[in-house]
Amino acid sequence: MDSSGSTQKLENLLLVAVPRDLMDDEVIELRREILQAIRRHGSQVVLLDFSRVDICDSFFGRFIYTTSKMVELMGAKVIISGLQDVVIETMVELGMTLPDVDAVLDLDDALALSRSLSRQYNHLNETAPPDGDIADEE
Amino acid sequence: MAGQSRKDQLHFTIQHVADVSTSRRAGMQMAINMGFAHADATKIAVVISELARNILIYARTGTIIVKEHRGLDGKRGIKIIADDNGPGIPFLDKALTEGYTTSGGLGLGLSGSKRLMDEFYIHSEVGKGTNVTAVKWLNK
Ligand SMILES: Nc1ncnc2c1ncn2[C@@H]1O[C@H](COP(=O)(O)OP(=O)(O)OP(=O)(O)O)[C@@H](O)[C@H]1O
Numbered sequence: 001m002d003s004s005g006s007t008q009k010l011e012n013l014l015l016v017a018v019p020r021d022l023m024d025d026e027v028i029e030l031r032r033e034i035l036q037a038i039r040r041h042g043s044q045v046v047l048l049d050f051s052r053v054d055i056c057d058s059f060f061g062r063f064i065y066t067t068s069k070m071v072e073l074m075g076a077k078v079i080i081s082g083l084q085d086v087v088i089e090t091m092v093e094l095g096m097t098l099p100d101v102d103a104v105l106d107l108d109d110a111l112a113l114s115r116s117l118s119r120q121y122n123h124l125n126e127t128a129p130p131d132g133d134i135a136d137e138e
Numbered sequence: 139m140a141g142q143s144r145k146d147q148l149h150f151t152i153q154h155v156a157d158v159s160t161s162r163r164a165g166m167q168m169a170i171n172m173g174f175a176h177a178d179a180t181k182i183a184v185v186i187s188e189l190a191r192n193i194l195i196y197a198r199t200g201t202i203i204v205k206e207h208r209g210l211d212g213k214r215g216i217k218i219i220a221d222d223n224g225p226g227i228p229f230l231d232k233a234l235t236e237g238y239t240t241s242g243g244l245g246l247g248l249s250g251s252k253r254l255m256d257e258f259y260i261h262s263e264v265g266k267g268t269n270v271t272a273v274k275w276l277n278k
């Protein structure tokens with residue numbers, strides 16, 4: 001497992017621990033870090049872990065949305081997890097919807113999703129097998 | 139930054155992004171100390187965050203006051219007053235519509251805050267500034 005700052009590689013998943021209070025300049029910084037890490041690791045799924053976040057305003061909503069759009073342009077996918085119950089309740093009442101962003105319950109589900117995506121991906125590229133480890137493929 | 143004038147009243151000058159997190163944290167703590175449930179304290183924090191951020195984006199600077207509030211019938215609540223001398227809002231009904239934004243935002247700050255609170259008043263004059271006053275009651 002290779003980690004730098006708040007991002008961490010796990011198989012083809014990129015784990016991102018979203019800080020509790022995300023300030024404007026830090027948002028830009030974190031986004032850059034995510035995009036660089038995707039390129040470095042060839043990650044296919046980015047998991048934004050919100051378990052440290054206890055106040056989620058519209059600014060946070062925009063962060064999730066724009067990050068997912070940028071990640072999409074790199075051929076990867078954003079999923080989120082760890083939103084606390086009261087945070088979810090407040091987000092919904094505020095009127096925040098996150099179209100195109102899937103949520104998972106925990107890391108296990110995130111891993112399952114990224115493994116299934118990587119199987120699809122490897123299947124599509126069967127004619128030109130990637131040099132990565134696909135030893136556990138059936 | 140935070141200048142705490144009285145125990146039951148918080149006063150913040152909003153002029154940097156850091157003031158947004160300082161004010162919402164302190165407001166959330168005040169709500170919890172008053173006996174608000176965690177979910178309601180979270181909502182109060184988000185409303186402070188939205189109003190403080192609006193001040194920063196549209197008026198550059200202004201103030202947020204968070205204080206204990208008593209209704210006519212004696213019920214207790216928390217009151218948030220956001221005040222600025224910025225450009226004002228020309229079309230209030232539009233600004234209160236979900237999704238309406240002039241800054242590429244989500245357009246949720248005002249409409250969402252209104253939903254999160256029990257009472258919500260906004261007064262704005264073009265060229266003079268904007269005042270938002272919102273109340274959440276403790277025991278409904
Ligand atoms: N304090 C203010 N001074 C001047 N105009 C304001 C102020 N607050 C809000 N507005 C106007 O009202 C509109 C709606 O505000 P609202 O907070 O609902 O959405 P937003 O700030 O555009 O986006 P979001 O809050 O979702 O990030 C703003 O786009 C802006 O034009």
Ligand SMILES: [Mg+2]
Pocket residue numbers: 188191192243246247248
């Ligand atoms: Mg706003």
